Amino acid sequence: MLDKANIGYGKEMLDDLIVPIDKLKYNRLIYDLNKDNDFYMKVGDNHKIVNKYRKEETNIWVRNSHILLKTNIINKNIRKFLPLNELFACDFENKDYFWLEELVRL
16 A cells, blocks of 8 residues: 555556556447437446346446446346456455456356
């Protein structure tokens, strides 16, 4: 964990580790996939799907270094929201990390 005095060093380390993604491209792809969905809304870089019938709430944030998906359900059709071929998922609550492609094939 870095303290406030080393925040600049942490930023340099992050810049060395990540490859920036094209935020506009991915925002557009996610929007195009979901724009006809009645439960979909977009505000800035946040894409939200709220289906009250299925008690589903999914948020997708497009950042410079990553795309963050937070959902309250496990959905094997997650690719309908995210137009990506390879996804590495982090389940922070259960401390589980996996390639999403493996989950989709189950």
